[in-house]
Amino acid sequence: MAEFEVPVLSIKNLNKQFGKGCPYCQDEESLVKNYCPVCGTVYACRDVSFDVFPGEVLGIVGESGSGKSTLMQCLYFDQEVTNGEAYLADYHNGEKNLFQESSQQQRYIRNNIMGKVYQNPLLGLKMNFSSIGNIAEKLIAAGNQHVGMMENRGTELLNKVNIPVHRRKEAPKNFSGGMQQRVQIAKALSNRPPLLLLDEVTTGLDLSVQASVLDLIKSLQRELNISIVLVSHDLGVIRMLADRTLVMLEGRVIEQGLTDQILEDPQHRYTQQLVHSLL
Amino acid sequence: METLLEIKNLSKSFDLHNLGKHIRAVSSVDIQIKEGEFVGITGKSGSGKSTILKCIYGTYRIQQGSILYHSKKFGRINLAEATERELLYLRKHEIGYVSQFLNVMPRTTARQLVKQAILEMGDDHDLAEKETEKILAHFELDEELWDSYPTTFSGGEKLRLNIARAMVKKPRLLLLDEPTASLDHDSKIKVKLLIEQLMKEGTTMLGIFHDLEFMNHLCNQEYNIQNGVFSHSTSFTNS
Numbered sequence: 001m002a003e004f005e006v007p008v009l010s011i012k013n014l015n016k017q018f019g020k021g022c023p024y025c026q027d028e029e030s031l032v033k034n035y036c037p038v039c040g041t042v043y044a045c046r047d048v049s050f051d052v053f054p055g056e057v058l059g060i061v062g063e064s065g066s067g068k069s070t071l072m073q074c075l076y077f078d079q080e081v082t083n084g085e086a087y088l089a090d091y092h093n094g095e096k097n098l099f100q101e102s103s104q105q106q107r108y109i110r111n112n113i114m115g116k117v118y119q120n121p122l123l124g125l126k127m128n129f130s131s132i133g134n135i136a137e138k139l140i141a142a143g144n145q146h147v148g149m150m151e152n153r154g155t156e157l158l159n160k161v162n163i164p165v166h167r168r169k170e171a172p173k174n175f176s177g178g179m180q181q182r183v184q185i186a187k188a189l190s191n192r193p194p195l196l197l198l199d200e201v202t203t204g205l206d207l208s209v210q211a212s213v214l215d216l217i218k219s220l221q222r223e224l225n226i227s228i229v230l231v232s233h234d235l236g237v238i239r240m241l242a243d244r245t246l247v248m249l250e251g252r253v254i255e256q257g258l259t260d261q262i263l264e265d266p267q268h269r270y271t272q273q274l275v276h277s278l279l
Numbered sequence: 280m281e282t283l284l285e286i287k288n289l290s291k292s293f294d295l296h297n298l299g300k301h302i303r304a305v306s307s308v309d310i311q312i313k314e315g316e317f318v319g320i321t322g323k324s325g326s327g328k329s330t331i332l333k334c335i336y337g338t339y340r341i342q343q344g345s346i347l348y349h350s351k352k353f354g355r356i357n358l359a360e361a362t363e364r365e366l367l368y369l370r371k372h373e374i375g376y377v378s379q380f381l382n383v384m385p386r387t388t389a390r391q392l393v394k395q396a397i398l399e400m401g402d403d404h405d406l407a408e409k410e411t412e413k414i415l416a417h418f419e420l421d422e423e424l425w426d427s428y429p430t431t432f433s434g435g436e437k438l439r440l441n442i443a444r445a446m447v448k449k450p451r452l453l454l455l456d457e458p459t460a461s462l463d464h465d466s467k468i469k470v471k472l473l474i475e476q477l478m479k480e481g482t483t484m485l486g487i488f489h490d491l492e493f494m495n496h497l498c499n500q501e502y503n504i505q506n507g508v509f510s511h512s513t514s515f516t517n518s
Binding site: 004005053056211215218222240243244256257258260261264265267268269272273276 | 293294295296297333337338339340352353363364365366367368384385386395
């Protein structure tokens, strides 16, 4: 059957290796997990392909070291891919491979078509800037110049993520972990991107704060109909938010399916182990 | 009447790698359901009744056989080979599933839960609000509960909410996995009334019930699983 909808993001055969590789590790069988014992090359992402469709949440699970975060860094151009292709429907009608665009164009894509929330707020925020200033930074990077408009947009966003208006000029370093994550989310949303990348956004937060961040993500997704790629090692988070899920192990996607398929009828040995570890 | 669902030679087994076990859940299942019919599956617990429903809904991925469904959107489609996105679409618009367990988003009120189910199909908020109140009232869910979290509900209340949420969408095909298992007599009658109403509106249903009397009153056809053998036991003429 022909596809009945067009993906927002399409990733084809993404590979990322750290290190040059050597004749020994050309043969994948000789790797120890995804590491070459001879030259020390780490194959972080191996032949990863997937699509993200409008308005859906795609979950990515896997143990630490499985390549989830590296994949997200590649998608946001924080890392350069070794090879592979990525297409965004909102960028030249999905006809240009993002990974081959100039760094200037990649910056444009980052600032206009994508938003990212890092696990570590230090990577996503300037801790000494005011919160609203952090949002303005992204707006300016996207070419906005009108201060009044940016102030309004910033206030509106902070309001949306439940940061009290009177604290908008405070720096994130004064905020709790949950608040910092919410400022990051506000910043990521500032240019109304069709695609949001969330990398372990609730890891390390206490349960009630985690719940408020998850509720926020869910309601934003419903309201704005934004597409989300959500990386987490927490199956509870995945179950709550993701429509479809990829399972990664040693840099590869070993299984993918509807989230209830992954949770109730896992096929791969590792996925079964993961699901059965769920409390 | 046209055939809405045709299952041919369906088999499902589970490979539990970590336990080194291979479990056969069901094999050689053949079911044919015409539009507007109510079909029941009977059998002992553990015989694989729910497995069949989960295979149709796409929760279980099958090893063998085909599940041909006549979709409004896609025409004839083999659910066993449908893409994930096609299944998601069908779940939102055409195929409903009610189990005995309420599987809900935490921190979502009963009202939001039902409303969201309606909004998956369209975005008329006023209409959704009205339909939500109508069905919650039909199931006599105490108005005080409408705006509280289902985790605090009693078993029967949860179940009624669960059924309300699936039925409010008036799906083309509704899969019922013992939805009345723990309901009292009055609630069962409410469910029955709604099932009858949905049948009138054209919803086709495939259900598992422990309460055979309840089922026999509604059924057009009955299938039975015994000792792993699947058989077509009775066809009732539509009364």
